[in-house]
Amino acid sequence: MIFVIGGVTAAGKSSLAFKLAKAIGGIIINADAYAFYRELNIGTAKPTEEELASVPTFLFNNLSISDPYSIYDYQQDVRRLIAIYEQSKRPIILVGGSGLYIRAALYDYRLSPNIGIVIEDNFEESNASLHQRLTLIDPVAAAKIHPNNRKRVLRALAISENQSRTETNHERHLKSGPLFPFTMIVLDALNEVLERRIHERTTDMFVSGLRQEVNDICQKYPQNAQGLQAIGYKEILANPSMTDDELIALISLRTRQYAKRQRTFFRHQFSNATWFSDQHEAYLFLIKKYEDSL
């Protein structure tokens, strides 16, 4: 039995997941792309060490920000865990705000290893020219990617060139439904409520020493490390002279915008999810689903 708890940031996904896991004896798998990194703590609003130890949890703090890790690796890791716990009949709770990672775990996303995390970009070629090249190699992928979306064009080129596989012949074999049956809820909140929670949470992060955490990380790792692209970290790095209040305002804004993107993704990519703005109602719903499955 797989339960998926998705939703926008600061909606209370983690605490719901832990409550549910304790109630039904489940295990928790992280689906939050920045909760992997053990160096990122304050700014990621990750569950505390105590919480993480209170039930079996996986894929939290499993990486250093200098480790190479991709959605391919994630897919492998999650599917391995699913295989183990499905067999032992223990409920699996997949929780996190990274919708693409949830999809890659549960749907027929065929990925190849060793594409690498970062695509080299020497900026010598224009967006239009890169896109033109992609059109020749993989017209299906090119049609789906806007020429200005340079990052995705480069990625698609790398996939086509290195894997001798194109979207065109790739998609023919895809299964459209999920590979595993699962029950999914999306946790959301009214904008006013969410705004208030985000602001409070961001303020708390500064009180807890987010600036210091960022400084410490910069002593040991390059500033372009992927983990430092996280909201909160990148704003502090980019604006060293801003006051705490200015940074809190900026980070809260970026977090609200992120929540909006999450909402759009979950709404359109998970049509069979049930939405809740109340954590307790979501909890009761999931408990009921669990009991029905027994």
Add this chain to the structure above:
RNA sequence: GGCCCGAUAGCUCAGCUGGUAGAGCAACGGACUGAAAAUCCGUGUGUCGCCGGUUCAAUCCCGGCUUGGGCCA
């Protein structure tokens, strides 16, 4: 009290001495099978401070007023 500069979108500001306005950010909507807390796309929402004047026509020119800032008393 006198002089000078400003007042245009939610914010910061553009706007050739005349033909009822546009950038960035924000906001709103969207895409997304390989950086996803990433990346990208679409949408202008406006008594151009107020009142009068000149003109076929005023955000623009003229007068007055209100208001913010600066300088001089």
